[in-house]
Amino acid sequence: MPSKLILVLSGPNLNLLGEREPDVYGKATLDDHVATAREAAAAAGYEVDHLQSNSEGALIDAIHGARGRAAAIVFNPGAFTHYAHALADALAAYDGVVVEVHLSNPAARESWRHTSVIAPVATGTIAGFGGTGYRLAVQAALALLEDSQ
Ligand code: DQA
Numbered sequence: 001m002p003s004k005l006i007l008v009l010s011g012p013n014l015n016l017l018g019e020r021e022p023d024v025y026g027k028a029t030l031d032d033h034v035a036t037a038r039e040a041a042a043a044a045g046y047e048v049d050h051l052q053s054n055s056e057g058a059l060i061d062a063i064h065g066a067r068g069r070a071a072a073i074v075f076n077p078g079a080f081t082h083y084a085h086a087l088a089d090a091l092a093a094y095d096g097v098v099v100e101v102h103l104s105n106p107a108a109r110e111s112w113r114h115t116s117v118i119a120p121v122a123t124g125t126i127a128g129f130g131g132t133g134y135r136l137a138v139q140a141a142l143a144l145l146e147d148s149q
Helices: 030-042 056-066 078-082 085-092 132-147
Strands: 005-010 047-052 072-076 097-102 124-127
Touching (some): 030 132, 047 056
Parallel strands (some): 005 047, 005 072
16 A cells, blocks of 8 residues: 655754744744644645654654655755755655755845755755745645656
């Protein structure tokens, strides 16, 4: 039976959402965003597992653990987006749908945020829509998964 699991992964500092630079990232907490993702997934009969970590290794381990288990990964890698090649390598070894998601629009911010080392190994990217991005990311993954069945 095909997997009905979506892994939502959250990188460094995202545990502080709600308190951290609310003018940039909004007032909603990470729990709020995970609830949004869970609701969007449940509408199609999918479950969501979530892990937030400030450590690159824990995120790599979670991606390895998703191999053959989760149909998609919805990933906000935080600042790791911009330089964490080991995360990109881990995603390259994962065969499901990968949606990179950002609350803000990194392309419209400081130049060091303009590079994503994750984008080349993601199926697609959703950025700049705030918390709505989590719903859009799950729906994008589901649309691809449904098409491929
Ligand atoms: C972020 C954008 C990154 O540049 C930043 O380092 C973050 C959050 C976002 O969701 O907008 O921590 O990924």
